[in-house]
Amino acid sequence: MSGTAAAGHALDLRGLTRRYGTFTAVRGVSLRVERGQFLTLLGPSGSGKTTILMMVAGFVPPSEGQVLLDGADITPLPPERRHFGMVFQGYALFPHMTVAENVVFPLRVRGLGRAERDGKVRAALDLVQLSPFAERRPAQLSGGQQQRVALARALVFDPALLLLDEPLSALDKKLRAELQDELKALHRRVGRTFVNVTHDQDEALSLSDRVAILNHGRLVQFGAPAELYERPRTSFVADFLGKSNFLRGTVRGAQGGAAVLEAGATRIAQALPDGAALPSGAAALLSLRPEKIAVLAEGEGADTVVGGRIAAWSYLGADFALDVRTDDLGTLRVVLPSWRAPIRPAEGMAVRLGWTADAAVPVEEDAAA
Amino acid sequence: MTGGGHGAGPLARGVAWTTALYLLLPISIVVPVSLTDQRFLSLPYHAPSLRHYANLFTSEAWLGAVWQSFWLALASTVLAVAAGTLCAIGCWRLGRRSSEAVRALMLLPLIIPSIVYAVGLYRWFGKLDLLDRFLGVTLAHAVTGIPYVVITVSASLAAFDPRLEQAARGMGASLGQTLRWVILPRIAPGIASGAIFAFIHSWDELVMVLFITSRDVFTLPRKIWDGINENLDPTMAAVAVLLVVFTVLLLWADGELRRRRES
Numbered sequence A: 001m002s003g004t005a006a007a008g009h010a011l012d013l014r015g016l017t018r019r020y021g022t023f024t025a026v027r028g029v030s031l032r033v034e035r036g037q038f039l040t041l042l043g044p045s046g047s048g049k050t051t052i053l054m055m056v057a058g059f060v061p062p063s064e065g066q067v068l069l070d071g072a073d074i075t076p077l078p079p080e081r082r083h084f085g086m087v088f089q090g091y092a093l094f095p096h097m098t099v100a101e102n103v104v105f106p107l108r109v110r111g112l113g114r115a116e117r118d119g120k121v122r123a124a125l126d127l128v129q130l131s132p133f134a135e136r137r138p139a140q141l142s143g144g145q146q147q148r149v150a151l152a153r154a155l156v157f158d159p160a161l162l163l164l165d166e167p168l169s170a171l172d173k174k175l176r177a178e179l180q181d182e183l184k185a186l187h188r189r190v191g192r193t194f195v196n197v198t199h200d201q202d203e204a205l206s207l208s209d210r211v212a213i214l215n216h217g218r219l220v221q222f223g224a225p226a227e228l229y230e231r232p233r234t235s236f237v238a239d240f241l242g243k244s245n246f247l248r249g250t251v252r253g254a255q256g257g258a259a260v261l262e263a264g265a266t267r268i269a270q271a272l273p274d275g276a277a278l279p280s281g282a283a284a285l286l287s288l289r290p291e292k293i294a295v296l297a298e299g300e301g302a303d304t305v306v307g308g309r310i311a312a313w314s315y316l317g318a319d320f321a322l323d324v325r326t327d328d329l330g331t332l333r334v335v336l337p338s339w340r341a342p343i344r345p346a347e348g349m350a351v352r353l354g355w356t357a358d359a360a361v362p363v364e365e366d367a368a369a
Numbered sequence B: 001m002t003g004g005g006h007g008a009g010p011l012a013r014g015v016a017w018t019t020a021l022y023l024l025l026p027i028s029i030v031v032p033v034s035l036t037d038q039r040f041l042s043l044p045y046h047a048p049s050l051r052h053y054a055n056l057f058t059s060e061a062w063l064g065a066v067w068q069s070f071w072l073a074l075a076s077t078v079l080a081v082a083a084g085t086l087c088a089i090g091c092w093r094l095g096r097r098s099s100e101a102v103r104a105l106m107l108l109p110l111i112i113p114s115i116v117y118a119v120g121l122y123r124w125f126g127k128l129d130l131l132d133r134f135l136g137v138t139l140a141h142a143v144t145g146i147p148y149v150v151i152t153v154s155a156s157l158a159a160f161d162p163r164l165e166q167a168a169r170g171m172g173a174s175l176g177q178t179l180r181w182v183i184l185p186r187i188a189p190g191i192a193s194g195a196i197f198a199f200i201h202s203w204d205e206l207v208m209v210l211f212i213t214s215r216d217v218f219t220l221p222r223k224i225w226d227g228i229n230e231n232l233d234p235t236m237a238a239v240a241v242l243l244v245v246f247t248v249l250l251l252w253a254d255g256e257l258r259r260r261r262e263s
């Protein structure tokens, strides 16, 4: 675990496709991860995340496409010649070996000398703070400790790439948050390229430099977390990464980076960033995050204002979550910081909601399934 | 003898005990017979005696048969374990359809009546000059012992997490290293079970031995068989008792292995 910062490798996926009989589990996935970046593959269960990871690791041969490491095609290499570290779903620790024996395994297969082996194992166990547990069996460890053994085992041989398949999904919520931070710190410390798989959006947002969102085996959108959150390209992305309200309207007059949408009697002012255009007269779909809607005080204005009644509300500690029924836009979810909130929510209470023209983004509607 | 958490009814209990007695009585009768003080198969007349056990352990003919059976069983077990384990691992790695066919093929020796098998062996071994040879019997017992190993090893492989193999390969282990350090240690209890059954199978196999041996190879079951046909020497009963004790010990060892694997 030495000489790290520039030790990562760049990974290129080019048109990766995997078919099982007539079923296509992954279709045409292309993306690039730079040296030392943390990539997360995010998608619902069955969207092809594990299959992609297995193709990168070499366990599953792609039906089409290539895997490139630093520009070299490694698609034909068997897994044992790729030198990638991998943390499996459920960890796949060897139950008949102690923690130390598990961690030394990749060094043993490489025929390293005893002294060198011991030093590296000690360093790896220190890295994940498991040195006191070296002589235990995996069955005698908690889930979080097992996960750290799997990490140590995957990192001990200075792998070119670290692959993680849902490394935190088996843990309870609090531990998950803790290990999420540890994983992030670990990534920074070892400076390697990490490819992580998860279906947990918070994990993807907080850990990653790049997120690839998958649905039905397709790459729906690829980019930095904030970019995906702020500029989702489709309604699926907007809904899967965070919560979103969807507003439907007809475009009435679009010019110079702004448009007006009409939904019944409500007029929505919508900014159009980066030369995006909405054809006049067409139907459009907007994604609007709940925290970007304000509850307006008496006499206060906004680019778009809509009235409604609170149909339901809940107190979440830091926030109130309001479901506000409107005439023209259906029910809108509003998240309102509870500290000095302008209103005391009550069921049936009339409220005025407002948001700025750049709060919402136009998204494409995903074809259903 | 009780299922689930329910106590057995009186009927079930009765049937169970009857079955157990039915199975055990013929075996238990040999115990007093082996202690007879007479020179023919009978119950002890004056007092129980150990003379037939003494005879067994001093008779060269009996001891020779014991050792021959032992070495035969050992050799055929080694062959059966090697072939059966490799076959089971191969089928497991191949995956579904093709391996089911191979596995079914490997179980044939269990399904075919041993007398049919023995007749076939007799014709075939005659041509190969394997009749009445240690090697011939070893091969015959090894082949028919393979199914036991395939069954037990397949069972432990079914419980083996295939991701462990992937993990090992992913960390750079060759197929040989994966086999030696990951797969074999995990299925060792299954292999041991299979070995015990293959050993017992050879140890008390008579039908094939009757067909393919005559004078040079003289196993323990064969010696008992000849003894019954020729003279009614109670030493046979002593041998039978020792055979039962030995087999029970092996089965107990198997049970221990299974218990240890589960804990």
Ligand SMILES: Nc1ncnc2c1ncn2[C@@H]1O[C@H](COP(=O)(O)OP(=O)(O)O)[C@@H](O)[C@H]1O
Pocket: A020, A025, A043, A044, A045, A046, A047, A048, A049, A050, A051, A052
């Ligand atoms: N070996 C396989 N044979 C057939 N179908 C498979 C196989 N592996 C995965 N699939 C299918 O491919 C799809 C994607 O699976 P997977 O990559 O495991 O999804 P994820 O990890 O995103 O939950 C699923 O519908 C799954 O049923």
Ligand SMILES: [Mg+2]
Pocket: A049, A050, A089
């Ligand atoms: Mg998966």
